[in-house]
Amino acid sequence: MPDDRRWADRPLVQLTLMRAREFFREPEAVFWTVLFPILMTTGLGLAFRSKPAEAGRVAVLGSAPEAEAVAARLRSSALDVAVLDDSAAARELRAGKVALLIVPQPGAAVEYRFDNTRPDAVVARRVVDDLLQKSSGRTDPVSVRETLIREPGSRYVDFVVPGLLGMSLLGSGVWGTGFPIVDSRRRRLLKRLIATPMPKSGYLFSLVISRIVVLVIEAGALLVFARLVFGVPFRGSLVGLGLICLLGALAFGALGLLVASRARTLEGASALMNLSMVPMWVMSGIFFSSTRFPALFQPFVQALPLTAVNDALRANMLEGATLTQIAPELGIVTAWLVFCFFAALALFRWQ
Numbered sequence: 260m261p262d263d264r265r266w267a268d269r270p271l272v273q274l275t276l277m278r279a280r281e282f283f284r285e286p287e288a289v290f291w292t293v294l295f296p297i298l299m300t301t302g303l304g305l306a307f308r309s310k311p312a313e314a315g316r317v318a319v320l321g322s323a324p325e326a327e328a329v330a331a332r333l334r335s336s337a338l339d340v341a342v343l344d345d346s347a348a349a350r351e352l353r354a355g356k357v358a359l360l361i362v363p364q365p366g367a368a369v370e371y372r373f374d375n376t377r378p379d380a381v382v383a384r385r386v387v388d389d390l391l392q393k394s395s396g397r398t399d400p401v402s403v404r405e406t407l408i409r410e411p412g413s414r415y416v417d418f419v420v421p422g423l424l425g426m427s428l429l430g431s432g433v434w435g436t437g438f439p440i441v442d443s444r445r446r447r448l449l450k451r452l453i454a455t456p457m458p459k460s461g462y463l464f465s466l467v468i469s470r471i472v473v474l475v476i477e478a479g480a481l482l483v484f485a486r487l488v489f490g491v492p493f494r495g496s497l498v499g500l501g502l503i504c505l506l507g508a509l510a511f512g513a514l515g516l517l518v519a520s521r522a523r524t525l526e527g528a529s530a531l532m533n534l535s536m537v538p539m540w541v542m543s544g545i546f547f548s549s550t551r552f553p554a555l556f557q558p559f560v561q562a563l564p565l566t567a568v569n570d571a572l573r574a575n576m577l578e579g580a581t582l583t584q585i586a587p588e589l590g591i592v593t594a595w596l597v598f599c600f601f602a603a604l605a606l607f608r609w610q
Contacts, residue, residue, distance in 0.1 A: 317359040317383050318343045318351060325363040332394045333361075333387060353492075354578045355418060359383040367395070370404045376414070417492065420485045421572035422545035427477050428504060429539060429565050432511025433532050435473060436466045437519035441528040460604055467512040467600070474508045494579030502582065503575060506592045507568040513599035514564070520606040539565035567591040 316339040319330045326342055333340045343351065351357040352372070358380040362370040369391065373380040482500075485491040493500070518535055522528035542556070543549055543565035552560055560566055571588040574580035582589070 316341070316357050317361060317387055318348055318357045320345070320348050320360055320362045329361060329363055329369065329391070333390055336386075336390050338386070338390075350578065354573075355414075356578075359387060361387060364404070368404070374414075416485070416489045417577055418548075418573070419546060420481070420489075420491050421576055422543075422569050424478060424481055424504070425507065425543070425565050425569040425572060426540065426545050427481065428474070428507045428568065429511045429536060431473055431477060432470055432508050433515040433518065433536060435470055435515065436512045437515035437522075437528060437532055438525070439466065440516070440519040441522050441525055444523060445525065463516050463600070463603060463607065466516065467509055470508045470512045471505065474504055478504045491576070493576055495575035495581070499575050499580075499582050499585075500572070503568065503571045503585070503589070503592075506589060506596065507564070510564050510568075510592045510596040510599065513596050513603065516603035517599045517606070520603045521608060539563050542566070544569045562591065564592055564595040 317333065318341045319326045319333075320343060322342065322344065330340050330342050341351075341357070343357075348357070348360055352360050355377075358373060358377060360372040362372060364370055371384050371388070373384050375381055375384075482491075482493075486493065514535060515532070518531045519528050522531060542552060542560045543563050545565075549560050549566055549569075550557075567588040571580075571585040571592075574585050574588070
């Protein structure tokens with residue numbers, strides 16, 4: 260017997276439409292399947308845009324006339340060249356801020372000091388030697404000597420550990436404070452607190468402070484492992500390192516409060532949390548330097564709290580920077596902490 264129902268009324272069509280509506284009504288599902296790949300593609304495409312291999316920053320050791328002469332010959336090619344004394348050169352080389360150190364030698368010779376496991380150092384060595392040889396007639400009259408180094412602080416693992424610590428602080432801060440609020444609101448537990456004399460500020464601040472206990476475990480475990488297994492250096496004070504982690508945990512906890520101040524469902528809160536964290540995952544220098552992004556994006560990138568935390572952690576751990584030297588980064592993190600907490604206090608609803 261023929262089926263006279265319209266095509267749109269068939270059970271298969273209606274069931275398919277129902278499943279599609281279920282998907283698009285879940286903000287979290289839409290974010291992870293549609294928006295997240297687009298955001299990752301955009302961020303990584305900007306950071307690793309097609310361009311010739313770049314030579315890292317190079318430095319010439321010494322202040323004698325021959326050092327200035329070598330630097331002048333290199334600057335003519337638009338290389339980023341600095342002339343440093345012994346202590347500054349050693350500090351910048353071990354922190355990975357200088358890819359190649361050029362040491363002028365008697366008789367127009369030079370010595371190259373670099374880590375040949377770093378691609379930017381290898382490129383810098385090739386580019387610099389080519390420039391020096393060409394400026395001297397290209398008959399390779401410049402005698403060259405290489406000194407390969409393996410300085411803790413200049414390796415990739417030394418770079419990535421502070422970034423992973425910052426990412427851990429971000430994730431635990433946002434999820435560890437935001438999720439319990441939304442879950443309690445969903446189960447109507449927050450309504451019972453309205454009748455108590457406890458102010459909103461006390462409830463919210465208790466959630467932020469509770470992250471300190473978790474902070475000791477998550478930061479301590481990662482740092483001890485990195486030190487024992489990979490020999491990651493800790494050149495700054497432990498007090499300074501602890502202060503950076505504490506401010507970062509509090510700021511990210513306050514961000515979690517702000518995101519969860521009005522959310523009523525776990526799906527909606529999850530989408531908002533991920534939306535606030537993904538730009539920092541991509542742009543804040545966790546796995547690669549944030550300076551890879553174009554200059555147009557740098558004001559936004561440098562204003563992100565995770566960028567400031569990562570920069571402060573690397574300066575403390577790899578360079579031995581003091582609290583005074585990382586005061587700008589700490590100021591950015593503190594500003595985010597104050598803004599997010601008081602904004603959450605103003606927007607927070609019990610129901």
